[in-house]
Amino acid sequence: MSQQDIPGGPEGPPPTEEELRAAYEAELKQLRVEDVVIQTIVSLLNLGGRKAGLAPGTEDERDLDQLALAVESVRRLLPFVEEVLGPDATQLRDALAQLQMAYVRLGGTGSEGAVGEPAAPAPPAAPPPPRIWTPGS
Known part of the structure; x- marks a missing residue:
């Protein structure tokens, strides 16, 4: 809010509460909510x-934990406003x-939960070998 937006103006009496x-x-x-998301x-x-x-x-000021949190937050918020931003979203993606x-x-x-895509899920464990002997195994 600028001084000119405040009732009373710069030369008048101070505005009341x-x-x-x-x-x-x-x-x-x-x-608008998208304005706040973009500002964030x-x-x-x-x-x-x-x-x-x-x-x-x-x-x-270097702090990798804080950097990771900032990156992950932007990565998750950006999809909510990309359509509103249109071509300007490219600048934010580049900065990210x-x-x-x-x-x-x-x-x-x-690691998972840090910068970038989440870690891929672990492949399913191999089934345990059968307890009964079979020919060819």
């Missing part, structure tokens, strides 16, 4: 970049791919 609440309610009426994805990508130490001066590559490059593991 009731005026602030009314302005906030008006803003909430216009807000962008925030997670930016924070993930910091936790990867990719931005200059953020090397000391860069974070995934940074995670692997920094030594993250590809």
Whole structure:
């Protein structure tokens, strides 16, 4: 909310609590869930970049667990808004791919629940050998 959106304006008396609440309610009426999801994805990508130490001066913020959580969160949220984003979804997918590559490059593991696709299920166990001898076995 900018100063101009607040009742009373920059030169008038400060807005009352009731005026602030009314302005906030008006803003909430216009807000859409997909807007919040998109903002969340962008925030997670930016924070993930910091936790990867990719931005200059953020090397000391490197935290692979936090990076993995950011990547996995974006990976799961993105499908909900890809249709709304249209061609712009490509930029977010590219940023996600860069974070995934940074995670692997920094030594993250590809275990289940971490970055990337979940681990494949284990193949079924071989049946136990029959207890009775049969010719040819």
